[in-house]
Amino acid sequence: MKPIIGMVARVEYPGETGKLVMNERYRKIVIKYGGNPILIMPPQNIDYTKTKYDDQDDLTKEEKEMLITQIKLCDGIIMTGGFKINKFDRFISEYATDNDIPLLGICLGMQIMANYKKKLWVVKNDSFIIHKREEGDCFHKISLDKKSKLYEILKEDRFLVNSRHYYHTEPNDNYDIVAVTDDHYIEAIEMKNKRFNIGVQWHPEDMDDEYSDRLFKDFFIECKRKREM
DSSP, X not given: OOOEEEEEOEEOOTTOOSOEEOOHHHHHHHHHTTOEEEEEOOOSSSOTTTOOGGGSOOOOHHHXXXXXXXXXXXXXXXXXXXXXXXXXXXXXXXXXXXXTOOEEEETHHHHHHHTTTSOOOEEEOOSSSOOBOOTTOEEEEEEEOTTSHHHHHHOOSEEEEEOBOSEXXXXXXXXXXXXXXXXXXXXXXXXXXXXXXXXXXXXXGGOXXXXXXXXXXXXXXXXXXXXXX
């Protein structure tokens, strides 16, 4: 059987209301690499398009159980990109991490992972590199730690990536920083002693290159292994 890959629903971008969406590129990536995609939906009876993070109530026990029911269907989870973090995002990320479910964070998804069991903390970009670029553009290089799992997967320590974010994350002692830009912004994180627990700031789903291919292949290998357990 194909591994079931949960993708976290995202609020539509500013200007749209009342919609939770999934970028088609994520669904197609799951299909391409042999997975069965499902959507993980938030449990709270609120309008996520209008309700700010600090105005959201903490998840109740029942709401957490609703999410756990969805998560347990999954052999792996992609914390997808977007522009807004919600409290249910953090629960999904932390539950997957605590239960060693393969987890791949992309852009916003990496920022959610980076705040693992810490106060939510992201910082607006202020750098000589313009990190919010047009879709698909490969704009700046990253430097990868050669001792990292991500380096073992990608087999390269410096290469070009695309860049579409206004904010960046700060260090968290729970995660290893394994890639940075020339302006020292965090571009990739990973947690040791996990099947697969890696976040990247760039958008590999939009990069048809060997590095993205290696990243997704390794993620899906781990998802298939979990499926077969």
